[in-house]
Amino acid sequence: MARQGMTRPLTWWRDRWRMMFLIRTAEETVAQLVSSGEARCPCHLCIGQEAVAAGVCAALGRDDSLWGGHRSHGHYLAKGGSLEALFAEILGRTSGCSGGRGGSMHLIDREHGILGAVPVVAATVPLAAGAALAYKMRAEPRIAVAFFGDGAIEEGQVHETMNLAALYRLPLVFVCENNLYASHLHWSERRAADNLDQVGAFHSVPGFRVDGNDIEAVFQAAEAAVERARSGAGPTFLECRTFRWRGHVGSSFDLDVGLKRRGELAEWLLQDPVSRCEEKLARMGMLNLAEEKEIIREAVAAALTAARAGPEPEEARMLDHVWVDREEPARCVH
Amino acid sequence: MARQGMTRPLTWWRDRWRMMFLIRTAEETVAQLVSSGEARCPCHLCIGQEAVAAGVCAALGRDDSLWGGHRSHGHYLAKGGSLEALFAEILGRTSGCSGGRGGSMHLIDREHGILGAVPVVAATVPLAAGAALAYKMRAEPRIAVAFFGDGAIEEGQVHETMNLAALYRLPLVFVCENNLYASHLHWSERRAADNLDQVGAFHSVPGFRVDGNDIEAVFQAAEAAVERARSGAGPTFLECRTFRWRGHVGSSFDLDVGLKRRGELAEWLLQDPVSRCEEKLARMGMLNLAEEKEIIREAVAAALTAARAGPEPEEARMLDHVWVDREEPARCVH
Amino acid sequence: MRTLTYVAAIREAHAQLLERDARVFVIGQGLSSPWYAGGSLDHLDRDFGCGRLLDSPVSENAVTGMAIGAALAGMRPIVFHPRMDFLLLAMDPIVNQAANWSYLFAGGAGVPVVIRAVINRGGEQGAQHSQALHALFMHIPGLKVVMPSTPADAKGLLIAALEDPNPVLYIDDRWLYGHTGPVSESMTATPIGKAAVRRAGHDVTLIGISSMAAEALEAAQDLAEEGIDAEVIDLRSLKPWDRETVLQSVRKTGAAVIADPGWRTAGAAAEIAATISEEAFHSLRAPTVRITLPDAPAPASRVEERAYYPGSGAIACGARRAVEISGRQTRHTQGAQYLQGATA
């Protein structure tokens, strides 16, 4: 499905790099907040996996919807979510994207098509299919994307959803970030074979394996899958192989967790998606990113400052929103 | 996996035929009980599918365990369950195999390794895997067999179980009776492709498609799968293609239910597993089965008479057995 | 007003909702089958097309999750489960997702989904095909739960459920499908959270849930013949439930019988009884009586089934006990005293 040989303009590479560097910088900032104890909610960082979020979301329109899981800071930012609202959410402020109700693991921004990320593994996969069904029923040109990890494949509902998505030819893209681990367990402790790209075959969902640290490869695969979905041809499954640099949760590196993580990490650090993109930019003539980096770092710092200024919830409002009281006025595209 | 060309003795064919004819006769009897209103519980008949139960169970030992679903009369009889206890159960007598507590959809006979059949679709598939795990842990040479329909494949837990079975190399055989329908829905209304034998591929569970109305083919495939399981090589999936002559539930033929059932049934009637076995017996010289048939019919009639004499439960004992009060003395092999 | 059966009222509500609002669709197992929906969806596929009646594979978890996702993307789905027992395979989407969604995101997104589940018991179907599990859902914040007992409410509560911006579990009971009653031809919602006083009375309050509301009404008739004047409340909504109507009645009568088609321990009746004893403590003249299923799975044999499901007789019995302990002067006791006086 890859359209080899296509040359993309420098701006394309720069924009992708900017997003990856933004995610990286934001995540490093979250890591510090966790280490310092300022962030108290469980944070699952995607450092090392930025190309998947940035590459896939580059192939999406604003009206397309995104669904995520516990490790979704990158998805949220790449789809257009606000940096300040993310930090504020992590810090438990009402200015957070979920009003401080969710913390790191519950992200939403309906105006940017981020319909929800929640931490029950695989939970949003059927939800994404439902959104895709809605688009199809309304004959809208939108598609839905479900992001999930390799661990999610072990949940039966993912298989149920694949069958339904193929049966109804839903405009849906399954994006599996295979970082080889689910928490502390290496894939080989959870499955007999390393073949996640085959998961949809039985259900007639075509699957592709992609180097998840190669921003262009991810984008190409996503673009084709999005096109297929939008054209009415049905769902596609993408296995994006990658690795998380930090531990499963929090800011530690989990060097001694898992079968052979220490050695693997050393190898994967060499595959840094951000550096690879920087090398490409350098080859294309954009050698000095210092200024660009500074701008992004400042934006991140400013967002954090603003987030810190957000108010904490009032105890007295703790029981608000158990139910939606009325239909909210349509305040967003969804 | 088939060992073609092997000639089996006449007695082998006769024994298989006897079992199939017994199941057929028992099921026709149940159909009458349903039509007359004497049987009140929902009965799902396996007429037309007898070769799957008879063929698979011929490859099992008494110590191997069998797990079933809503359509399990045939599995129960083929594994050695008592005819009288089956009828008594269907008629709601305490002499039934489940003490009259379950009716047609809940069958058990632990002494013959029938560890349970219950009607929640796919529910016993993980249970069978658990039994297989027990055998493996105890290093016993037993295996477990899970019988289920094509509809069960749509339940996520079946996929979860396949992964677990392969990962732990369980002594387990998955037997899917693909009768092309789940209730009123043809497979094409539920899946994008007719490829159930592929369901295990992703999970490293080898799968085979078998003519489920060919008793020898079923047996051969089952024998190989059982051998594989018993040898410690892990689970196998068998898709046995067949067709139910009667409707989904009860004694009707459901001729107008489903996409194209009427025409399909006409074709499948020509593939009657019992007749095909009779033809084989005839070719081998056993031309007259009238006496054999009479013996079986009489056994069935006698069992029904005995079952009818069984007592109905006493109202006063309705609350017995909500819990098992104490460890039952080990009264069976399991 | 014209009369309809309960099942026809459900079907009509579906048809009118599908007709009125293009965002409405139905998805679930058995929609087009001759058995599963018991006539409640007959020919809707013919009338509205398979594109709006998706008779799905047997995948309760994902199908329910899809309905939730579609709701979040602007549709108004009704997801159908032909037996309540099968909801146990869809607890994550219902409880972890739909119920939490509004709260989790501080009201940023409601889930306007109707989850329809049928209590489909009796007929020797046994423990896995008979359950009335409403109490599990009554416990969950963020859900609404309705259980109509009359044809009018079968229609009115489905309309209300669909119009509600929250996830609503709509539970109907096959045993009620043949009941008849007046049903408005127009689309009138029965308000969620409002009980109905089906009969006014002074001596004891009978609070019925779903089919047990109908049984309670029957019991009240029998009791009336004995001179006991029972007030009958059909709860209709289980979450939120109408505390005011119940408490007002019990404060008047001083005694309550709760009739619930579910199990006893930690069931719906327990909540109502606990609330009565908290909020009407000083009015209560007798212990509240719970008429429920015993704490046992459903048996299959007809003999055991008969003993298992309580009806109007058990409710009347409970009411007599409550009235007697409450020491209330009913026409019944007054009559007895009069007779005593006469023979003294």
Add this chain to the structure above:
Amino acid sequence: MRTLTYVAAIREAHAQLLERDARVFVIGQGLSSPWYAGGSLDHLDRDFGCGRLLDSPVSENAVTGMAIGAALAGMRPIVFHPRMDFLLLAMDPIVNQAANWSYLFAGGAGVPVVIRAVINRGGEQGAQHSQALHALFMHIPGLKVVMPSTPADAKGLLIAALEDPNPVLYIDDRWLYGHTGPVSESMTATPIGKAAVRRAGHDVTLIGISSMAAEALEAAQDLAEEGIDAEVIDLRSLKPWDRETVLQSVRKTGAAVIADPGWRTAGAAAEIAATISEEAFHSLRAPTVRITLPDAPAPASRVEERAYYPGSGAIACGARRAVEISGRQTRHTQGAQYLQGATA
């Protein structure tokens, strides 16, 4: 007796059970991880091997089903869920299968499985990672449910759960892991279905479930200083629960406060309150007070978390209210009257 933490007691129970009985094994998600089991299974994989500690894929439904199947085939499995929230993916095997199995087959086959689930809340984890869902399971016939609050019972109830021939849901709470107390070195089972009177008293009965039993004991100490003499009952088992011990106490004190770490509506406290009002009606001098979570999902922010989880203060408050209404002459009221008299 030596002192252990709650978490060490759980670990020791596992180790001794694995040691004693070759049929015992543990399966579930996170067994060997540094996070999921919070130290309660540390190094058991090293000591007993991966063959008896199966750290499984994320497949709650099938893994729980496998444990049930293994139990039916003669093993004594403990299936581990690091958060109770994830049980919602395993409701079919637990409720439809394990709970019904004995009844369905008229006692022909019990399911000796222990389902261990952890209440793992707080820490800004939010609604899907904080739930205490014990009430759902208390409603289900055929299950047993235990919730230890002390290190001794954490060990004793795990042993009892494993020895029981029925499916037992064992629920521990991460907030208790650091609590210390005496724990027998031998394998002494805490009987299932027996509550423990942790403190004798005359003025009011405090009934605590799980962590709330510890809070109730604290509340009783505060109340004692005010002259209110509370009896504290640690329920320990939720199904079956010890009606006798609770009723006997309430008949004596005339007032009850139930402290439950779950939601209010149709929760465990509702059952206990309903039963008290049925069975101790004439002894009850004040409405029973339920101290529970509000009917809302768990919030994430620490501010809201603080408000969300009630503790000993709320229990003491409820007890004061109950005592006051009950009009009981406590040392507290006697003292007040004395002072009144003195100043009159």
